[in-house]
Amino acid sequence: MRKITVLEHITLDGVMQAGGGPDEDTSDGFAYGGWTAPFDDDAIGTAVKKMLYADRPVVRAQDF
Secondary structure, three states, X not given: OOOOOOOOOEOOOOOEOOOOOXXXXXXXXXXXXXXXXXXXXXXXXXXXXXXXXXXXXXXXXXXX
């Protein structure tokens, strides 16, 4: 059986959104896109690169 690993941007109150810019998702008047960017650091970058460049299949949201 294969292992599934998930890397998500999620707030403490359960809001999930990709780490894009302020114009990432403005549907329904949403004005808080890109909220994760100011909090990124080397540890986040390392974790994301480790997931994206791992020697295993990667399933992305845009694949669906």
